[in-house]
Amino acid sequence: MKYFFSTFLFISFVLIPHADDMVVVKNANVFLGQNGFLQKDILIDEGEIILVEDNLPSVPEAELIDAKGKYVTPGLIVFSALGLIEIASIDQTDDTTSNYYNAGFDPSRAYNPFSQAVRLNRSKGVSSTVHMPGASGFFSGLLTYTKINDGLKQKKQGPLGLFTSYGESYNDSRAATLQFMDDFFNFVRQQDNLSQVDNIQFFSGTNNEYQFTRRDLQAVEKVLSGEIPLVVSVNKATDILNVIRFADRQDINLVLWSVDEGHLVAEEIAQAEVPVILDPLQNIPRSFDSLNSTYLNVVKLRDAGVKMSFYYSQDAGPHNAYLATQSAGNAVAMGLNYNDALMSITSNASEIFNLVDVGIIAPGYDADIVIWDGDPLELMTNVERVFIDGKDQDLSNRYKELTNRYIEKSDLPNSYRSRK
Amino acid sequence: MIRNYLLLIIVILLYGCSEQASSIFSQDIDGSAAKFEDDTHGTYNSTYRPLSSENIIIKNAIIFDGNGNKLENTEIHFSDGLIQAIGQELVAEGAEVIDASGKYITPGIIDIHSHMGVYPAPSVRTSSDGNEATNPVTAEVWAEHSVWSQDPQYKLALAGGVTTFHVLPGSANLFGGRGVTLKNVSSNTVPDMKFPNAPHSLKMACGENPKRVYSSRGPSTRMGNVAGYRQAWIEAENFKNSLESSPSRRNLRYETLVGVLDGEILSHIHCYRADEMATMINIAEEFDYKIAAFHHAVEAYKIADLLADNNICAALWADWWGFKHEAYDMSIANVAIVDQARNGQGCAIVHSDSENGIQRLNQEAAKALSAGREAGFEISDARAITWLTKNPAIAAGILEQTGTIEIGKNADIVVWSGHPLSVYSKADQVYIDGALTFDRLNNFMPHTDFDLGIELWESE
Known part of the structure; x- marks a missing residue:
C-alpha cells in the first residue's frame, strides 16, 4: 500500500x-x-x-x-564479483570473463544467490553489489547492480556502465590505444543501423580482442548515446588526463576507476565533473603507473570536490567486499570527513550510477x-x-x-x- | 580489475612462477672449504648498527606490554637502545620526558610472513625474486640474497608500527629456501638490515602450490609432495652422517636441512589444510625436528589442540579466504580458537603475507579478536597484542631480544595515536633499538633511493 x-x-x-x-x-x-x-x-x-x-x-x-x-x-553497496566467483583459482567456478563477448558481456547473468561469499557478505552488512566484469581484452563488459537478498529472486538495475582499462594494463603503447579508442568510437558512431551489423573485425587479421559482435557494438552505442558511462580503470596521472580528454572529445560520460595518482590531477578531475571509484587503502607504488600512490589520495580528491565511491581491493578482496567499511574507516583516519566516508560505501555509488531508490x-x-x-x-x-x-x-x-x-x-x- | 588484483596475489605470492626447468642446483656440490665454520652464523653475519638511541621517559600512555598485560599509570624509560625501566615516577639522568596522555604504547610489531624485498614494489618481473621455481627442493637458496634493500614498501610497513619482519621465499617449492629476519631499517646492504643473532629459517610448502608448479615433472599430488619432503630429509640425514668422516664436505641444500635437524634453523611451513598439517607433524616426528610455525593455516582451528600440544605456532590472516580450494574453510575466529586452545596455551600469530596487510596488522588483529569474542571467548585487548609481538618473536626465535616490553630488551616501541585496535588509530612514533625511525607528527620517515624524484609519501 x-x-x-x-x-x-x-x-x-x-x-x-x-x-x-x-x-x-x-x-x-x-x-x-x-x-x-x-x-x-x-x-x-x-x-x-x-x-x-x-x-x-x-x-x-x-x-x-x-x-x-x-x-x-x-x-552497503559494494563493487564486487559476489556470486560470480566461488573459488578464484578454480576456473570452473569463475564467471567474470567471456571469450565470446567483450563490451556486451554482462557477468551478472551468472549470479548465484547461494554462493557462500554472498551469504558471508550479507551477514556483514552488504545489501547489494555493482557486479564488475573481470579484465579480458579491451572492453571487459558491463556493470550491473544486483541486490544480494536471500532467496532466488533479486532486483537488478542496469547496465550501469561499460568497463575498460587504460595504461600499462593494456598491452600496447598508450598512444596507440588512444588512437584505437578514437578510431573505434568514430567507426561505431558512423554505423547507420547497428541492428543490421552482425559482427565486425575492426582490425582484420590482428588480435581476437578486436572482434565485436552486434551485442558488443550495441553496448558501445549506449556509451556513445550517453545512456551509460564509460568506466575506465586507470592509475597514472597523465593517463587520467588523456582519458578525460578522450571522453570530452567523444562527448561521453566518464567514471574513473582506481586512480592511484588521481591526487596529482585532482583539480582536472573535479573540473571535468568526473566521479571516481577507488580503494583508499591503495598506497603502494605497485607499478610504474602508480609511483605516486599515497594514502592522501582520497583527501586531495575530496579537497578538490571530486565525488568518490570506495571499494576494498586488498588481499582477499573479492570474497570480502564487505571490508569496504575498513577502507572507509582508514580514509577517516587519513583525514576524510566521517559522513563522506560512509556515503562513499552507500549513497555515492547510487548517485554516480543514477540508481533508483537505493x-x-x-x-x-x-x-x-x-x-x-x-x-x-x-x-x-x-x-x-x-x-x-x-x-x-x-x-x-x-x-x-x-x-x-x-x-x-x-x-x-x-x-x-x-x-x- | 578486482579480479586482476586477486590474480596478482595468487600468481606472485601463492603460486609462484610456473616455469619448469631442471635446477642448476640439482647436482650435489661436494667439495671442501677450509674457511667454512658455520654458515648459519658465519660469513653472512649481520652488520646492523642502530641509529643513535633516544634517552626518553614516556609517561601517561596506556601500555600493552606484548606479554598479555595492560599497564596504566606506568612510565617507560629507554636509552642506549634498551628498555631501562618500567614503573612509576621514573627518573633518569639526561632523559627527555614525554607526556603521551591519551596515547597507547605497544612493542614494535613483528610480521612473521613478509615478502618485502623479494617481491618489492613496483611489482615487475625484473625484481620478482621470491620463488626459485626451478626445482621442488631448493633448500639451498637464501631469501636474503634476493632482498632489494631499496624496496619502497619498508617505510609503509614502518608507518604501521612494524619494526621487524621475517622474509620468506615463496611457496612454489616443497623446500623454498632459507628465510631471514630483518630490522625495518633503511640501508643499502642487506646485512645492514639483518636482525643480529636471529636464527635462519627454512620455508616449506604444502598443498596446491608445489603440486601445480611441478605438475608435469612431479610432484603432482599431495602424496607426491609428502614423498618429496621425506626423500629430502633422508638425503639430509645421510649427508649429516657423512660429515663424521668428511667434515669439510659442502652441500648448500643439505646444510640448510641439517640445520633444521640440529635445531639451529627454524622450520616454517606454508600449509592450509588441517589434515596436511597433521601429516607435516608426522614427518617432523619421523625425522625428529621441530616445526616452529604453520603459515596461512586457514584450517588451524580444526586442530588447535594438536598444535598447542606440539608447541607449534600458527601464523594466520584474520579473514582471507576463497582464493584457493585449500582456503575455502575459513573461520574469522581462527586466530582466537588457536589462541585459546588447551586453556590459552595456543600460540596464535597474525601475519600479513602482503605489502598491504603489513601496514595494518593491528587492524587485522582487531577483526580476529572481535570474531573470537563473538564466538564466546573472553580475550583481552592486551592478549590480542601478543599475536603481533610476543608470539611472532617466539616463532622467529628472537623473543630474548624483542617482542615484549621488558627491562633489558631492545627498545622497539610504537606510540599509537589511540587504541591500537581502532581503525582510526595510527602509529605516531616508531622506535627501533631506541632510535626514532618514524614520526608521523613531524613528517619524519626514511625514504629509500627509489623514492627520490617522485612525490614523497607525506603525513598529514
Whole structure:
C-alpha cells in the first residue's frame, strides 16, 4: 500500500497493515548522509521506507525493534564479483570473463544467490553489489547492480556502465590505444543501423580482442548515446588526463576507476565533473603507473570536490567486499570527513550510477538497512540485522557453522557435530 | 580489475612462477672449504648498527606490554637502545620526558610472513625474486640474497608500527629456501638490515602450490609432495652422517636441512589444510625436528589442540579466504580458537603475507579478536597484542631480544595515536633499538633511493 499522509495524518488514519512486512525501528542512530547520525524512528512496509521521524507512534501490527544505542545505515553497496566467483583459482567456478563477448558481456547473468561469499557478505552488512566484469581484452563488459537478498529472486538495475582499462594494463603503447579508442568510437558512431551489423573485425587479421559482435557494438552505442558511462580503470596521472580528454572529445560520460595518482590531477578531475571509484587503502607504488600512490589520495580528491565511491581491493578482496567499511574507516583516519566516508560505501555509488531508490534512508526508498551494534566503520562492530527490500535477511553462513562446530565441546568426530 | 588484483596475489605470492626447468642446483656440490665454520652464523653475519638511541621517559600512555598485560599509570624509560625501566615516577639522568596522555604504547610489531624485498614494489618481473621455481627442493637458496634493500614498501610497513619482519621465499617449492629476519631499517646492504643473532629459517610448502608448479615433472599430488619432503630429509640425514668422516664436505641444500635437524634453523611451513598439517607433524616426528610455525593455516582451528600440544605456532590472516580450494574453510575466529586452545596455551600469530596487510596488522588483529569474542571467548585487548609481538618473536626465535616490553630488551616501541585496535588509530612514533625511525607528527620517515624524484609519501 502507498502512504500519502504526513505524520499527523498517520496518527489519525487507520492503517491496513501488512503484518509480515511492517517493521518499526525505534530510537536508532540513523545515518542521514551529510547530517550524520540522528536519533530517529523508521517505519518500513511493503519493502519501502515509509517514514523517518523523531517519534513514531506504536504500530501494533509491526515488528518493533528497539534499537536504542544501535546504529542504522543504508545497506552497503559494494563493487564486487559476489556470486560470480566461488573459488578464484578454480576456473570452473569463475564467471567474470567471456571469450565470446567483450563490451556486451554482462557477468551478472551468472549470479548465484547461494554462493557462500554472498551469504558471508550479507551477514556483514552488504545489501547489494555493482557486479564488475573481470579484465579480458579491451572492453571487459558491463556493470550491473544486483541486490544480494536471500532467496532466488533479486532486483537488478542496469547496465550501469561499460568497463575498460587504460595504461600499462593494456598491452600496447598508450598512444596507440588512444588512437584505437578514437578510431573505434568514430567507426561505431558512423554505423547507420547497428541492428543490421552482425559482427565486425575492426582490425582484420590482428588480435581476437578486436572482434565485436552486434551485442558488443550495441553496448558501445549506449556509451556513445550517453545512456551509460564509460568506466575506465586507470592509475597514472597523465593517463587520467588523456582519458578525460578522450571522453570530452567523444562527448561521453566518464567514471574513473582506481586512480592511484588521481591526487596529482585532482583539480582536472573535479573540473571535468568526473566521479571516481577507488580503494583508499591503495598506497603502494605497485607499478610504474602508480609511483605516486599515497594514502592522501582520497583527501586531495575530496579537497578538490571530486565525488568518490570506495571499494576494498586488498588481499582477499573479492570474497570480502564487505571490508569496504575498513577502507572507509582508514580514509577517516587519513583525514576524510566521517559522513563522506560512509556515503562513499552507500549513497555515492547510487548517485554516480543514477540508481533508483537505493543508497539512502528516506521515505520512498527501498528498505535496505543494516542495524549495527556500534560505529559501522570500526573493526570490532557487529551486524545485528539486515533488511533488504524490507525483508529480514537470513544471516547464517557456512563460516559461522564451521566456527560453531569447532568451538563446541564434543568428543565426536567433526562430521557428527552440530551443523549450526 | 578486482579480479586482476586477486590474480596478482595468487600468481606472485601463492603460486609462484610456473616455469619448469631442471635446477642448476640439482647436482650435489661436494667439495671442501677450509674457511667454512658455520654458515648459519658465519660469513653472512649481520652488520646492523642502530641509529643513535633516544634517552626518553614516556609517561601517561596506556601500555600493552606484548606479554598479555595492560599497564596504566606506568612510565617507560629507554636509552642506549634498551628498555631501562618500567614503573612509576621514573627518573633518569639526561632523559627527555614525554607526556603521551591519551596515547597507547605497544612493542614494535613483528610480521612473521613478509615478502618485502623479494617481491618489492613496483611489482615487475625484473625484481620478482621470491620463488626459485626451478626445482621442488631448493633448500639451498637464501631469501636474503634476493632482498632489494631499496624496496619502497619498508617505510609503509614502518608507518604501521612494524619494526621487524621475517622474509620468506615463496611457496612454489616443497623446500623454498632459507628465510631471514630483518630490522625495518633503511640501508643499502642487506646485512645492514639483518636482525643480529636471529636464527635462519627454512620455508616449506604444502598443498596446491608445489603440486601445480611441478605438475608435469612431479610432484603432482599431495602424496607426491609428502614423498618429496621425506626423500629430502633422508638425503639430509645421510649427508649429516657423512660429515663424521668428511667434515669439510659442502652441500648448500643439505646444510640448510641439517640445520633444521640440529635445531639451529627454524622450520616454517606454508600449509592450509588441517589434515596436511597433521601429516607435516608426522614427518617432523619421523625425522625428529621441530616445526616452529604453520603459515596461512586457514584450517588451524580444526586442530588447535594438536598444535598447542606440539608447541607449534600458527601464523594466520584474520579473514582471507576463497582464493584457493585449500582456503575455502575459513573461520574469522581462527586466530582466537588457536589462541585459546588447551586453556590459552595456543600460540596464535597474525601475519600479513602482503605489502598491504603489513601496514595494518593491528587492524587485522582487531577483526580476529572481535570474531573470537563473538564466538564466546573472553580475550583481552592486551592478549590480542601478543599475536603481533610476543608470539611472532617466539616463532622467529628472537623473543630474548624483542617482542615484549621488558627491562633489558631492545627498545622497539610504537606510540599509537589511540587504541591500537581502532581503525582510526595510527602509529605516531616508531622506535627501533631506541632510535626514532618514524614520526608521523613531524613528517619524519626514511625514504629509500627509489623514492627520490617522485612525490614523497607525506603525513598529514
